[in-house]
Amino acid sequence: PGGAPDGDARVPAPVVPPDLPALLERAGVPAGAVTALAADAARLWGPGATGVLEADPWQLLALPGTTPDRADECARTLLGAGATPDDPRRVEALCVHLLERGARFGHTAADPAALARALGGYGVPRPEEALAEAIEAGAAVLFEDPDPDAAPTPVPPTAVPPGEGSAGAADDGNDGNDGDHTMGGEPGERDDFAPSVPVRTLVGTERWAVAEESLADGLIGLATTTPAGRPELPTEPPDASGGAPLRPGSSAAELWSTVRDHGLVVHTGGEAARAEPLAVVAAARAAGLRAGVAVHHPDGVRRAVAGLPDLPVATCAGLLTGREGPGRDEEGTLPLDLVAVLDAELMDVEAAAALVEALPGGARLILSGDPYGLESAGAGAVLRDVLTAAVRGLCPSVVSRTPDPGPIGELVSGVAVGELVPVEAPDREVVVVTARDAGEAVHRTVQLVTESIPRAFGTGPASTVVIVPGEEGPVGGLALNAALKAAVNPGPGRFGGFDPGDRVEYREGPGRYRPATVLEGTPQGLRLGPAGDPPPPGTGDADHTVTVPPERVATSVRHGWAVTARRAVGRRWSAAVVVLPGDAGHRLDRGWLHTAFGRGERHLSVVQGSAGGAAAAVAVPRRVERVTRLPLLLRRAVTADGGGATA
Structure with a gap:
């Protein structure tokens, strides 16, 4: 699992506008950095890169390795006294920069108060107001997602002094929508339009919003597909030549029966537990389904095919680009009825969204991984978030009972629980x-x-x-x-x-x-x-x-x-x-x-x-807990009374 190739050394060098290096030198960029920075700018903005930076020097923050201090220096050089700490261009660029920097730590969104504090740390006056203006300008997106687990915000009765508010405004012909007074009814009356479910407010970029919302829609679709819409699997798994036996009572057999009845299943375990989804895929292929496996790294391919040489295993990046696996059919989807993703904890939200979007109607998906290790290099916490949704009833989860063998397995299992x-x-x-x-x-x-x-x-x-x-x-x-x-x-x-x-x-x-x-x-x-x-x-x-x-x-x-x-x-x-x-x-x-x-x-x-x-x-479970919206988005599929998704 991982995103589409990025930074591949085989990508052709971009065509650098001839006047771009001179602009960067005039802005004060060190001579040794001009060539690489010009190439990055041309790669991002194309032939118009020079114009982009002339109009807004703080856009340098969008380029790798540029710090806010360096961008400020370049802006002061190019704009002179016009480069002020509260310049909207600066605030908007800083806002995007901070959100993108957060994404490198795995966050897909940020708490508005934390983002405002960070802006204040870079000398932005009145950072809360500046953030609101940046959001209004489109530099970031404000999200208000229903969150039943959040502490409800008390809705106090209105307490409007006599002569003010809508009641007083009615006497002088005001319709209640002008001025600074509080809209409301009679003193003591409760606001009927206040949200009944608490919301969580976050700020993010459109990039991660699109990925998380697309992924949520796809996962909900998988979880709610009716059995009639999926290819049938037999109650008893067929014998898959070379595959691990699905013995009654084993974790692998439990996974088989769960996958048979559901379109989305989460499976967790260590290295030895990887054999279980592999066995399910092998048995599904023996039953006539088009089934395959996706892993994070080519070494995962080596380990998967060690006992199952005929099993179709690809890296997730290769599967999505078509370099590996079955390719795409005429509709642009992967011709697979069942996909088991191993190393799901390493899948970032964009790769997960791309994979789910590529699955045909009626497909089944197994997300299998180890929730105790490092998470994805990219933004998101897909396995963690889907596990959270599974606990709330979105889909079933299977916890492997297969321990990792030997002293190393014993040590690693102990570390998992602290x-x-x-x-x-x-x-x-x-x-x-x-x-x-x-x-x-x-x-x-x-x-x-x-x-x-x-x-x-x-x-x-x-x-x-x-x-x-x-x-x-x-x-x-x-x-x-x-x-x-x-x-x-x-x-x-x-x-x-x-x-x-x-x-x-x-x-x-x-x-x-x-x-x-x-x-x-x-x-x-x-x-x-x-x-x-x-x-x-x-x-x-x-x-x-x-x-x-x-x-x-x-x-x-x-x-x-x-x-x-x-x-x-x-x-x-x-x-x-x-x-x-x-x-x-x-x-x-x-x-x-x-x-x-x-x-x-x-x-x-x-x-x-x-x-x-x-x-x-x-002693420390995780030093950084990733901030994501996916758990909130997946709650849409769970009924209000705590039931599961409709299957």
Whole structure:
């Protein structure tokens, strides 16, 4: 799951208007940043980019890497005294910038009071009024969604002084719609037009509003389709050759019977539970339905087809673009009667809306994922929000009873519920290493990757991943990748910091990183080939080399021995080394640990400082709770008496 490709290094460079670089230089943009910024502006606004920025320099905030301070400096340079803190252009650009920045943290909307405070932090006078004016101008959208769970706002009886309000206005011929007086009836009378259901007020952009509303409509449609409108599934699942048996009483059998009777089903569980929707899809295909599986990352394809080589599995991005899967029929829909989405927690709201919109009438959808790990890189919290709606009766949910095996599975399961307890690991499946300082942490990590793990498990460094909280710092991704490169593939980095044979990560789009190996550097750019073994045929990766243009190498390619947990989602390696600096626990949370600890299939090493960062992190369920509208929109399908959606 993920959005359509964005930032793909194979996208042709845009045509930059000839006068745009000069304008950016005149605005004070540093010389080294002009070329990239001009290309971004041309990509966004096309031939009219120069005119856009001349009319409104604060539109620079729409371009990657531009800060409000930089935009203010450029505006003052171009506009002089006309660049004031309360300029409507500035307020509107800041409003959009703040909402888009929130989307990078997963929010699809914001509380108006919080947004106004943020505007005030950038020196906007009277921020509440300024926000209201920006909304009126169309920079943002105000939403008032019914929210029965919110505390109702008391509706006081009207208390209008004699001679004022509609009663007094009637005496002098006023119809009650002019002036500043309060509209109302007699003193003590209650307003019959006050909303009977509390509302939640949020501010957002049209982009996320369209996605969430489209997704809500599609999910409600799936949940409310009558059985007669869906292809029939037999009560007893047919035997699917190579598929996991749907034994009576098992979680897989429960999922089968639930999918048989409903158009939308939520399924949750860990790594081992992924076999259950796969078994249901295999059985549905044996019953004659057109059924398939969508996953977040090509590595998910590898794991899915390991026991079911004939099962049609595609990445969600590939399925939506047509690069993978069955393509679209003449009506533009996916020719599938049943789709099981694995890694649903990693699906952003735009990708989910696109997928649901692409399903034909009468299709069934299984959203399967792990609600305890990291959420999508893009905006939204689709799995969380649909689970919330399922509890309220929108659709059924199936919680897998299949535990993840072994010491790693036991550790990860404990982290999910906030417990960090020692596990028995007789074959050293889980090892904790304490490092006294950053230098020792780097040394022990390199030693684990290049010596200890290969000696104990017979796997080379290519089968091990190092997971870090961030790129910066003495034990961050940059430092560890430099140390690992020196140990595994030393070289001068003659091609933009890379050498042939380097293990790298290539950014295909938001939250989607593909492992690769540097083949060579050419005048056209850095040429990358597949990492490790060739990918399975039909996954869109078989013919897989890509040349990254020189100007995009710095933003699209990173060394890949050590990666952040965000870049590791949707994938697993034979072994994982999780590095937790001493202060990391106060910046991480339970979801981060759950994801990081679950990346190793056979072995997990934890290198941590003496402060024990894991214990501090596991105590915090989530440091950021995403603000979204989807749960409010899905409530429309649930009856007022608490019943479920009409099926």
